[in-house]
Amino acid sequence: MKQLCVISGKGGTGKTSITAAFASLVKNAVLADCDVDAADLHLILKPDIKKTIDFHGLNIADIDKGICIDCKKCYESCKFDAIDEEINIIKESCEGCSVCEYVCPVDAIKMKERDSGFAYISNTRFGPMAHAMLKTAEEASGKLVTVVRNNAKILAEEKKKDMVIIDGPPGIGCPVIASITGVDMVLIVTEPSLSAIHDLERIIDVANHFDIPALVCINKYDVNKNNTKKIENFCKMNTIDVVGKIPYDTVVTEAMVHEKSVIEFSENDLADSIICMWDKIKEKLDV
Amino acid sequence: MIISVASGKGGTGKTTVSTNLALSIAKAQFFDCDVEEPNANIFLKADLKEHENVLVSIPKIDEDICDHCGKCSEFCVYNALAVVPSKVLVFPELCHSCGGCELVCPKDAISWNKRVIGKIEHGQAEDIDFYHGLLNVGEMQAVPVIKALKRKVDKSKTVIIDVPPGTSCPVIESISGSDFCILVTEPTPFGLHDLKLAVEVVRHLQIPFGVIINRDGIGDDVVELYCKNEYIPILLKIPESKKIAHLYSKGIALVNGSQEWHEKFGLVIKRIQEEVSA
Numbered sequence: 001m002k003q004l005c006v007i008s009g010k011g012g013t014g015k016t017s018i019t020a021a022f023a024s025l026v027k028n029a030v031l032a033d034c035d036v037d038a039a040d041l042h043l044i045l046k047p048d049i050k051k052t053i054d055f056h057g058l059n060i061a062d063i064d065k066g067i068c069i070d071c072k073k074c075y076e077s078c079k080f081d082a083i084d085e086e087i088n089i090i091k092e093s094c095e096g097c098s099v100c101e102y103v104c105p106v107d108a109i110k111m112k113e114r115d116s117g118f119a120y121i122s123n124t125r126f127g128p129m130a131h132a133m134l135k136t137a138e139e140a141s142g143k144l145v146t147v148v149r150n151n152a153k154i155l156a157e158e159k160k161k162d163m164v165i166i167d168g169p170p171g172i173g174c175p176v177i178a179s180i181t182g183v184d185m186v187l188i189v190t191e192p193s194l195s196a197i198h199d200l201e202r203i204i205d206v207a208n209h210f211d212i213p214a215l216v217c218i219n220k221y222d223v224n225k226n227n228t229k230k231i232e233n234f235c236k237m238n239t240i241d242v243v244g245k246i247p248y249d250t251v252v253t254e255a256m257v258h259e260k261s262v263i264e265f266s267e268n269d270l271a272d273s274i275i276c277m278w279d280k281i282k283e284k285l286d287v
Numbered sequence: 288m289i290i291s292v293a294s295g296k297g298g299t300g301k302t303t304v305s306t307n308l309a310l311s312i313a314k315a316q317f318f319d320c321d322v323e324e325p326n327a328n329i330f331l332k333a334d335l336k337e338h339e340n341v342l343v344s345i346p347k348i349d350e351d352i353c354d355h356c357g358k359c360s361e362f363c364v365y366n367a368l369a370v371v372p373s374k375v376l377v378f379p380e381l382c383h384s385c386g387g388c389e390l391v392c393p394k395d396a397i398s399w400n401k402r403v404i405g406k407i408e409h410g411q412a413e414d415i416d417f418y419h420g421l422l423n424v425g426e427m428q429a430v431p432v433i434k435a436l437k438r439k440v441d442k443s444k445t446v447i448i449d450v451p452p453g454t455s456c457p458v459i460e461s462i463s464g465s466d467f468c469i470l471v472t473e474p475t476p477f478g479l480h481d482l483k484l485a486v487e488v489v490r491h492l493q494i495p496f497g498v499i500i501n502r503d504g505i506g507d508d509v510v511e512l513y514c515k516n517e518y519i520p521i522l523l524k525i526p527e528s529k530k531i532a533h534l535y536s537k538g539i540a541l542v543n544g545s546q547e548w549h550e551k552f553g554l555v556i557k558r559i560q561e562e563v564s565a
Contacts, residue, residue, distance in 0.1 A: 009323075010298060010326070037452075038295045096364055103390065140455075171429075172323045173427055248529075257475065
């Protein structure tokens with residue numbers, strides 16, 4: 001079973017539109033949305049949810065004010081400023097370490113499970129899908145990504161799928177690292193803007209750091225052809241293949257508005273460029 | 288006054304809005320809190336003269352004293368410590384520096400080392416007091432870098448904060464304490480879906496907010512209808528235009544050389560000032 005993760009560094013470069021296009025091209029795969037902070041892939045794939053699993057992130061401290069003797073030991077010990085001087089827990093700051101529970105001399109603090117979100121197992125018109133929803137202002141998105149990754153893996157084994165395609169989150173931190181750890185390849189979607197190029201350089205470093213082979217796709221390549229040239233040269237110097245150059249086209253947004261992938265929605269040049277890229281990726285992945 | 292610029296969805300134009308706002312007011316203080324992928328200085332071009340490492344604490348085990356009882360790894364909820372018969376293994380990237388292992392160690396065998404996870408840089412971009420943070424490649428935790436940045440906030444100035452995408456910990460850390468939050472979105476189904484998530488976050492934090500629609504003209508009118516139904520003010524619309532996209536691709540701010548955009552962003556600031564003081 002091969003795993004491909006679509007990432008970008010910079011947000012909004014077209015990860016989800018491209019993942020959805022791959023979903024409608026791939027024959028025997030599981031789809032996974034690991035952008036649990038702001039998941040959008042379900043808006044196109046319209047999953048039929050078969051199973052909902054409660055997700056508990058880090059624990060949270062709970063103080064029984066009836067027992068508390070106001071000694072302030074917890075307040076003094078908390079490294080996250082998650083307890084105020086009146087000994088109230090600040091929910092958004094608590095990282096669940098349980099130091100307060102440990103230092104409390106009267107056992108007034110108990111660590112509780114936190115309802116942080118849900119993981120879902122679903123069916124879509126393109127095959128099974130693993131996805132999730134993180135509740136507002138919750139932490140541990142990296143942990144939820146790991147849950148989605150495991151669900152996708154189990155689905156692939158159960159349903160005898162030979163591939164998992166992952167829609168990754170933006171950035172380079174914890175949820176990204178959780179999304180790409182152990183995948184066979186990452187596809188980095190970039191744009192010919194100075195911002196995207198800066199972010200591309202950083203995300204390539206991350207892929208190298210974790211020793212994951214990377215491919216690059218330049219989306220909207222015709223918005224600034226000079227910058228596209230720069231990206232191609234940069235990739236060449238770093239021996240990274242540019243497997244796709246996708247033109248700017250309003251059809252991408254139109255397809256999104258119609259809740260379809262661009263492959264389903266249109267048979268124009270843009271669709272062709274994605275099909276051609278997909279063939280190259282399959283070859284590289286040897287599937 | 289602190290104004291943060293957030294979005295939920297990535298790539299909707301947070302940096303475009305925040306940098307143009309900063310360029311439209313006198314003597315702003317600017318913080319790029321997207322420490323995973325900071326881009327604001329591509330547009331503001333501050334001369335970064337100072338830098339400061341961001342340090343976190345990680346446990347150091349005195350192997351001469353340690354008897355490998357395993358209490359520290361049992362206590363650590365982040366799995367940053369593992370005790371094998373002859374050694375304690377520390378996984379620095381997983382450690383949240385909570386101090387628990389030191390507290391539970393019966394032999395007092397644990398002290399602390401400092402570790403660099405990123406840096407903050409500072410400089411002037413004409414009259415803008417500019418700061419940004421950089422998380423080192425391979426590091427998991429953006430929050431300590433954002434905290435280090437926010438310690439530099441000078442509340443007597445007009446402070447603009449460029450927030451990372453998403454809705455979880457780094458976003459909450461960046462937005463909290465703001466007097467007003469601008470949510471930047473695009474008029475598409477993805478834009479609307481992620482705008483709703485961002486609205487939940489700012490309502491949860493009880494921060495007044497308004498919306499800026501970027502790439503106006505693409506997609507559909509669902510974002511405008513949503514804002515109308517929810518009584519959310521639309522502060523500005525930036526049209527979809529190849530010219531604007533091209534300027535952006537070259538790292539040129541919209542207000543540079545355009546009196547019209549200068550005035551538009553000036554009006555946004557004025558409106559926010561009125562809302563905040565009301």
